Amino acid sequence: FNYNGIYGFQSPTKLPETLNAFEQASAINHQLKYIGVPANDPRYYAADELDYFRNNSFSWVDALWRNPYTTQHNVDVSGGSQNVKYFLGSSYNYSTGSFDNIDFKKFNLRGNLDVNLSRNIKISLDLNTDTRNTSGPSWDVNNLRYEDLYKAIAFRSAMVPPYINGEPVGNFVEWHPGSVLNLEAGYNRRRWTGLNAQAAINYTVPFVKGLSARASYNRYNRDIYQKNFNLPYNMTLFNLTGTNNHIIGTDPVGVRPRAAQEFLNSRYENIWRYQVNAQINYKRNFGRHGIDALAVYEQAEDYSTNFNAQRNEFISPVLDQYSGGSPVNSVANGSEFENGRLSYVGVLSYNYAQKYMVEGSFRYDGSAIFAPENRWGLFPALALGWRISAEPFFEKFKFISDLKLRASVGILGQDNVDPYQYIQIYQPTNGAVFGTPTTGVEQGVLANPAITWEESKTYNLGLDSRFWNDKMTLKLDVFRREAYNILGPPTETLPNTLGIPVGDQNYRAVNSKGFEIELGYSATSRSKNGLSFNARANFGYATNEVIRTNEAENIRSYLRQTGANTGRIFGYIATGVIRTQDELSKLPAGYTILGVAPQLGMLNYKDIRGVTSDEPDGRITVDDREVIGQYNSPPINYGLTLGTTWKSLSVDILLQGFAGSFAMLPTAGRDIQARVEESSYRFWADSWSPENPNGKYPGYRVTGFRTRFDESTMFLVNNSFLRLKNINISYSLPKQTFQRIGLTNVRVFFTGSNLFMIYSKNDIYDPEMNNIQSYPMMKNFSFGLNVGL
Template sequence: MKTKTTLKLLLLALSVCGGEVGLVTNAQAQSVNVHAERTVKGKVTDERGLELPGALVTIKGSSKGTTSDVSGNYSISVPTGKTTLIFSFTGFTSKEVTVSSNEVINVQLLPSSKALEEVVVVGYGVKKKVTVTGSVATVKGDEIKQSPSANLSNSLVGRAPGVIASNRSGEPGNDFSTLLIRGKGTLNDNSPLVVIDGVANRGAFERLNPDDIESISILKDASAAIYGAQAANGVILVTTKKGKSGKSVITYTGSYGTTQPTRMPDPVNAGQYATYINEVNDRYGKPHQYSNEDIQKYYDGSDPINYPSTNWYKEVVKDNSPQSRHALSLNGGGEKTDFFLSGEYLKQEAIYHESSTGYKQYNLRSNINTQILPILKMGLNLSGRLEDRNFSNYGSGSIFGEVLSAYPTLPAYYPNGLPGPGLAGGRNPVLMASGATGYDKIKDYNLLSDLSFDLKLPFVTEGLYVSGLMAYDFRFRNQKTFKDNWDAYRYNSNTEEYENVRSSEGPINLRSDYRNYQLKTYNAKIGYTRVFGAHDVSAFIAYEQSDSYNEGIFAYRTGYLSDKIDQMFIGADKDKDNGGNAAQTARQNIFGRLSYSYKQKYLVDLVLRHDGSYIFPKDKRWGTFPGVSLGWRVSEEPFLKNNAPFVSHLKLKASWAELGNDKVLPYQSIQQYYLDGGYYFGGDSQLVQGLSAGVTPNPNITWEVAKTTNFGIESSFWNGLLTVNADYFISKRNNILIARNASVPSSTGLNGKLPAENIGEVNNKGIELEVSHQRSVNESFSYNIGANFTYTKNEVAFMDEAANVPEWQKRQGFPIDSWLVYKSEGIYRTQEEIDNSVHLPGTRPGDIRYVDINGDKQITSNDRVRIYEGNTPRGIYGITMGVNFRGVGLSMLWQGQTNAQQLILPQQGNAVTPPTWLFNDRWTPENPNGSFPASFDRNDLINNRYSDFWLRNAAFLRLKTVELSYTFPKTLTQSLRLQNMRVFVNGFNLFTFSSIKDYDPELSSVTGSYYPQTRIISAGVNISL
């Protein structure tokens, strides 16, 4: 009894949390008009007669109300005369009761049919959420729209357990997140299969219009087995919106925002740089490059021509760059036909000063469904997209590489406006970023089309149906890369002239690439679904085939006399080149699923797929992939219903499946040949075209196979007030295609020529947790809070490794992307410490101290060790919060990662300019306790090694998305003849908490040579009429 009372009190506390907003207490209510009110009381119960503590009781047309106590009892003062009370509770259908002369009104609420009938998109169909036995995560379209990010993949981050995402760049047109389902599981391609409206391999789902998305489902275990040979890395199902019968609704969404880098390094100024370089020269016994007088002039800025001090980040990157988006849709339909039409325009500009770099996107969609006959329904989906990218001919990695390496002692521009020379050959990063050096223009045209039908056959037997789909997708790319000459100048203090240094970068040249891709998909399915009393049976068998063809050609010319006409025919006929390639693919599949449930309590799903893929030789081309999943809705058992009524839903589930992966290089089973430069034969010295053999073929290659097991629990308490879900999974991947290059001595000359074999093995396991609480207090106030956490741990079980590799360096037993680094023990502070330890030749005080792992009294490559954590996080989590009050909405998504380490080397590649954090805390004789090594450059052989000294904890917590909105009241919108009007302000990547300060913790380069992740702040309006 005590336990039951405690549970009631807990329920009541959850129910009324925040529930006083908009309510008036009984005592206050009575004071309003004592003489014109009377008291009504009663009890609120569910359909089983069990009390509902915390049920909301309000007077219709008023904000006055109360809540039921722990026993479901309520009491409320109402005006005399005819009054209507509204009874509501989360997860139940609200009920209105008219009060006449009654003083006692007992009310029984029924569970909401919407909650019971909620469906989830699964492979080749939908299922009721309560009967799903696999591990399936769902993200709704409304959640995706809360993010101002232009890339759909960034909107999935932190919203679904099992999805591990890393956003490595914010460059317009390339600002996608790398998505992994339950981490890495193979030594080959780990990307999941993406299916859009039932068609696989359509590509670029991240570029869809977010307003077009109905839902996204992520299949993570045996639920993915229906996709067989392409399912081992998980499956992402994208479902676009369909029309709704009724009055047509036109919706416009427009937004304008600004972007800026999340974090940027703080480089040293010219005076600090000169000091640092002098210290480097001391190390090598060279004379100082800068005198004390020079250094002082760099500091005081008295001579900006000869002694400039340039912050290249500020010169290249501006404070804010604009981003705008406009979307329009038409949704409606009649008795037999419904339609959804939409269009979108998106524009992003890069963060560079005076740059034409940017991205534009145009989306069009038409989804139409019509009931041709009472038994026949057909649908036609058409969508088109143009992706227009305009970049510098130098990639963002090269631009930011130059930003890192350019001396602060060189000017971006001289006082007279002429551009400075850059590090070498006129490579001034300001000019490179602005497009003065040329351009790389890419236009991608995408057309997706599919025609589907659904034919019911009740005249054969009730529940029998036939359905099918035909899809044709076409993509075309036109890429044009023009390398121009540009003007950059170096000031000669002796002649006081500005010398043009542009000639060292070579002649003007142009390359044009054209590629087209076609995909045809055909699907036919016969199915049966029927309910026999307590027995629910659903089954289908299907055939599917797809084939694709792509080809590309390119042309190249140089020798342009002028850069005024950037066309191929203007180039010289002598210096030219052209070429091309082509490839085709084909897949053929037979598959089916059988689902059975008894009273929606005992659940079974069986899946079998027989796949054929062009990737493999004829006798290895077919594979069979089974899957089984079981579910038990314990909450439907009488013993739980009667003893724990607060448990609304409790389901135990388990699954096992064998999945395939054919995302490997094609044509590995046949000998490949390549055209080479040719040979001269005979006395006439004629060049004869020749062929060279590629990698040795392997006629025995076959499927990579993943055996995955999942155990899960789904639970919901107090009719959805609190939800808790958990999964534990194990995946064993074998037959991974890798070559034996490591164990074969290089003296054989076979390295790089050996074929891949099915010898690799990887194990992966982890857990997923999800908790949420939501409550609608009344029509004016609701709130929600939720969290999800995923932890994965993969290990290489076997791969080819050289026999002489030390045990502590082998990849076996470590994660796929583990770091191989020297182990360090801080910094040598004195010469005495060096003399008394094993060290590298040339070590001086202030250098990194390395550990002699193998004890051979020397530091060699054999002293490197494996670090268990790589830059792919093992743990990732998301925290969602939302509140709505009287039209004002606030939602937040916090996202973070754990168990990840990033290597950051400040003086690698072309870098010679140290960041401020390195300069300020370096070792010097005056600062012997400095945290970082004494001054060194990129040629240093001691401090520049990959070591754990430079590893940084890449864990972070980020405010990924936040949105504040206001929905105008109906009285106003109706007077304006609008259905809805909403204004909003939202943000993306607003705040990041991490121990890595100068770079974003998701950086993609160990040197920082990459386009940084961006922060977005946007405002907009949403209008429906």
């Protein structure tokens, strides 16, 4: 009997900083002044209002964010006899979200039974079932991912308080996240049930030494039901104070309804799949010769069906059933999908005295998503190994206990694309004939009967070694991968007049190469305390090159993908903010920046080329874009793992880092929200203005209150970092402290992840996030107890 309990909580590694109320009000004033609005215009924030916001700034994140926590309990029982062994386990998990009324519950039950029917026949049964329930507020149709809701909260204006006297504030806002989270806007619930069962039989052939067979059947079934009930709600309007009525007072003066669509939407989905495997294995040694052969038959199919429906305009917010909604404009949809694969696998290995090793293998896969004539793919592989340390001439190198050289080449296939593109699809569509709505059929994606497997050929050369009585280890791998027949739509080489969407074609080719090295050390003290220590450092580098891709023949050289690596970032090379009239006067006559005459406070760029020439043309156009970031994913990864054990205490630490990648701030990061409805990132407080001529960031253009700046080196961030990724601490209590009550072991432990940055080039947001607006990266702290009987 074993019990394992965990309690954990999370907190953000780094939340985005936004303008406070005073900074935002000042930004609006700068915008108005910049576009020439008269000083007596009531849109300006007066001195008394600026003084108020200097001391009163409201954080919607502080008001609504809740650090999530989780609890998990696992209980399992195992036992049996020599011929019958069983295992039965269950677990329960409860987790909260980062906001009120968001939670997740999961219950899991699993079991295993192994029975020896005879000396040569063994059967096993495995069963795993789980139920999951997720609940939260109604935010979007069938949407239980609250990233967009988080973004709306993170960038709410600091000049608008979320609540006044407990009432949701409706001034200057169209909707209220707090009311959504309080379920005033309805709910969204999902129930998931799953069953995974496997039966297997193993047979050891008694009359052929080393020969065995195995057959297994696996069945997976999943049902998902989701219900989304969306309701309108009310917000409270308060009086406005201050010289220009920009301060929200405390006296209620009315109600502002959130006229959201009233609907009930539900969705049901069923997925089932099975897999049958039959294999024969022969493994035997003949003196110094070893043979291992394997033949496998694999068959798999999967099927899914889903149905969803919606009704609107309910007679009562408490009647969350379809009978309470209007049949007018009701919706019902559904679809089905099926797929299958058949595979034959063979592996043959030979070794001589564990010194010389060779292994050949193949996969012959058939995928139903391709046309019959292109359905099958053959994917062979060959691997060689030489244990150099077993050679007589190597005996003089006593400090090297093991040294092995590896080499391999193999082909893999990939069919992870939209299925059945070889069939011409016709799909229903809605339209109108002489003003009368009608339903018809239209041609879908243009069929491509020639579509088939993507393939990649990988070459690998490796070395494994151990030194000084196995205290040190070294592992080195160098690889080259040639991916070809990569599937993708040929949109760049087709005319815009084609008039029909085109599916994927096998055309693209990309080569990649790199290496990985790992160095380890371990040592154990000879003292009775049993102190041991281990360390492992790794470093890897990988890059790629586009060999062939769909791109126009007349594309300009700096935009050409062929011959370059994937993941390049294009943008303008920023030369700085135009700060003074003297800088502005020195610009050439007729000079424009993306079609706009330069002005003070504008961001200027490097003039690289013209529309038709590769020489500067005296103005900034789209042709002046350049590669400003070579990689959007890190080509370099490295890490260090440290561990130590002393008596019953063990500590393990992982440091992880990446280098060489860049990211462009998304559109919202390059915006100045000079308006009351929403805020901007805090770094915009250091924008150019006549009062702040040395500001790092550009000022406001005359194009409006919402100013967007193009992708450039000004907004390019370096995502190189090194962080303490994980730490695990565990302690096993001495047995004499609990044996008298029948326990066999008691262990307590702590686990932490993403605890802190040791080094980061990105000072705006956590570099492991997809972008600055993604849901925050979280620190995790878990405390656990393990008890055995």
